[in-house]
Amino acid sequence: MAHGFFQPSTAPTSVPDAHAVRPAQDHDFYGAVPVVSIDDDLLDIIAQLHSAPIRSFDLSTAAVISGPFVEGRICIRMDGRSWSLPTVSCSVLALLVRLERSLRACDLFADAFNAAVVQAEAKVDAVNAWSARVRPTDGDEG
Structure with missing residues (x-):
């Protein structure tokens, strides 16, 4: 017999309001974030935020150019420690x-x-816009 939630051959027929669909299984999802890995840096930052009192906190942003790629990054500085994260993280x-x-x-x-x-x-968008202005297009090449 095929495995699945609906199995007509096992459906009760004489019980009122009965149906052949099994109830959903109970799951415990603690702060479920689907398909995203949570790296140690994020857990470190959260642990640092929980430590009291925070004496210094600063955020700065940059568009980092590496070869043909441009990536937005956020630098977090807190109590003498620092982390550099991509925008998704x-x-x-x-x-x-x-x-x-x-x-x-x-x-x-x-x-x-x-x-x-x-x-x-926004900084990544600005770099891309600047790059589009200074880069020659097919019609501009001599």
């Missing part, structure tokens, strides 16, 4: 921080990380 960090309800000001930190992502992406 910083977005995941913002989500994880927002889910840390026991962290004071979790929403403010999450908003700051999201704002840094927007700023880094």
Whole structure:
């Protein structure tokens, strides 16, 4: 017999309101983030945010050019430590921080990380726009 949720041959027929669909299995998903790996840097940053009091906190952004690629990066400096994250990782960090309800000001930190992502992406867009202006097109080559 095929495995699946609906098996007509086993469906009860004499019980009122009965159906052949099995109930969903119970799962515990703690702050489920699908298909995203959470690296040690993100966990380090969250642990540092939980340590009290935070004496210094700073965010800066950059568009990093490496060969033909341009990547937005966010530099996080906190209490003498620093991390450099790509925009996708910083977005995941913002989500994880927002889910840390026991962290004071979790929403403010999450908003700051999201704002840094927007700023880094704007810098990438500016580099791409500049590059499109200075790079010769097919019709401009001599």
